[in-house]
Amino acid sequence: MDPQLAPRVAVIGGGCAGLAAAVRLTQAGFKTTLFDASHQLGGRARSITWQGLSLDNGQHILLGAYASSLELLQTCGVEIRTSLLRLPLKLEIPHEFSLRSMPALPAPWHILGGLLQAQGLSFQERLAAVRFMASLRLQRFRLPTDMPLHQVLASQPTRLITVLWEPLCLAALNTPIATASAQAFLNVLRDSFAHKKSDSDLLLPRADLTTLIVEPAANFIQSHGGRVNLNAPITSLHAQDHGVRLKSRTEEQDFTHVVIATSPFRVAPLLQTLPSMEDIIAQCQALQYQPIYTVYLQYPSAIALPQAMHGLAGKLGQWVFDRGQLYGQTGLLAVVISAEGKHQALTQSDLATKIHQELQDVFPRQLGTPPLWHKVIAEKRATFACTAGLPRPVQATPHPRIQLAGDYVSTGDAFLDYPATIEGAIRSGFQAAENIIKEH
Template identity: 45%
Template sequence: MAAAVTLAQHGTKVSVFEAGKTLGGRARQVKLSDICVDNGQHLLLGAYSETLRLVELVAPASAAWLRRPLQLHTLGGLQLSAPRLPAPLNTLLALLGARGLSVSERFAAIRFMLAQRRAHFKLRQDLPVAQLLAQHAQPAALVDKLWAPLCIAALNTPVATASAQVFLNVLRDSLTRRRSDSDLVFPARDLSALFPQPAADFVRTHGGAVTTGKTVDAITQTTVGFSVNGDHYTHLICAVAPHQAMRLLSGLEKLDQVRALINAFRYQPIATVYLQYAAQVTLTKPMLGLAGGVAQWVFDRGMTHGQHGLLAVVISAEGHHRDLATEALALQVDAELRNALGTLPAPLWHKVIVEKRATYSCDAGLQRPDQVTALKNFFLAGDYTASDYPATLEAATRSGVKCAQLILDQA
């Protein structure tokens, strides 16, 4: 949709085909009996400029966000808050004043950030995050409390295999440039209403077409471009998940290298456990960290969405929780919340949503396909394409905008 909006904004008529009935792909609303939640709980950073810009473009009057200065508070553990000072001073002071870390751990974290700043957050060769942290003598407790949770949250990949270069890119853009880049930006609407639905309205009002519930069975090359479901187009952007792209790319020439790159991907899951408690149940902050169990982060959707008493617990990347059935996982998460928060009433209901292939595994040295392919006027968009960023809303948005700009540059 980012590509479609960008093209429509510049007067190009586009057609969008969405196989699902609900726009948004992985970042979409899910309707339960009397409430809308999201297919997965998402958090943005202030550095995610393209996503924020496009949401403002298509829905300028909506109160789409709850925005807060950087605060990473883990129940019974790390307490880190960034002051309202210019970057990177705010980050350094946040680390210096962090509670839950020893003095030596605080200074180790600061030394690491300063060393990366001197190196311009650039590695000669990619390596796993765990190896980079070991090279900089980061204490194990600091890794467990700070770096590993940040890495898993940002890359959805464990530190043992995660790309250190991509991790540094995220640290660079969110913590060292502008103070507002480190802001935590919580969606205040369901993810379909946040961008995909108003984006579709924007495309339609600019002469384009958006069709849902329509599967593209095959893409056929023609003498002037491509045929999709019997209609002909001069340019085509394939904006599907990488494992879905394999089927669509199979009948197209010159894309063997792209298919080989995608075929080498591993995938990581994300589980979101929704627990509806009594309306008076609330957290002290919109998001809190959890340690020592399977639950990693808990979000208060009463604060962000007005869904009072509804907590969303996120469990990113692979782990032993994958061995639990959904009912057992919900009970485990409820028990961990009770242990961390104290007395809680019994949940009124729960819903577990598991995306087994939520993202590609952002491993060190992973090669990702470029948006431009060897096939003329055929482009790839998605968070898995070549980018500084891991699989995030911002990576997907930037790839779509880049594809659109490449097409516009041909005009």
């Protein structure tokens, strides 16, 4: 091959999608350069330092079904068994609800059996949950047409929605059930509960996401001949005879292929100089967003919760994580609030106070005193709103050398599309890279 035409790939954006694309491309021997406008890789999966501690920009969990996420970690040399705490599915809302899978049973009976024995539900409510899951499996978790999740749940008892389906929807889709895509929710249920038992396992990170994902991926890219450029915002793309020219404020560079792995609201400025991109730009600009708040509360180091992760029902807080049990950050609790809600009207100080009061109500024996300090991390546009029937841009663009990657990008098949998760981003990055690799 003419060296002038040898593949040179630019990946724009250093979040999970961009890192996954660059890892796969460098692994295949492609000359790859990763550009990120920030001084720090990771996008929303990055860490910050506060009070001498490394805190995640948002508290995340993985599932056993997240095959692409696990593949990325393994490729980058991360020791899965020590870096992730793997637990059989256990959803615990103290004094309200408890669901545990039954490891002795094969899938999906380990979940159906767990639902039949769930604590905090009447027999009729447990039976309704089992019938619902069984009917979804008979339908192969496919709907004739997408619709808001609350319509699919219309026959489910109110309490079952409150303690099970709504918390799962908020955790997976970060979108209220009144507008959330039922099909995207069913896609997650299918992958997590309908195949292997291990798919439903909870994988709780034992290190911050910079340590777990970002640094290993960056090291892999650079050790395999790729380049990582920080503080390198790309301002526009321009078509060339054999590829694409990238322009920044200070220079221009030519590449044979480009993967755009930025947030969707940053796509339009990059594509507006290229022909036939109006539909993609319009789809990206039409996306709405939902917030995620993570409230960190530092208590005395002797404080510990009964387990590493608990759900919270009927409160502003939705999930609480004991980072002492996960990260060794003793006494530090992280409370996650997904999607829009009343909490957005509170000041950060008032929100932290309210969350402490909620935790104190649930764990009176453990939390008898106020926290020593708090830190609220509010991502106002944490994820795209994964609403029913949402038109999402697909991977391929009208320019044959430009691919999109990101958790918002559609596979082109509604029965495979994921909501805005780490897994969805990594899958998309891998696929964008594979599309380029197949050309050669």
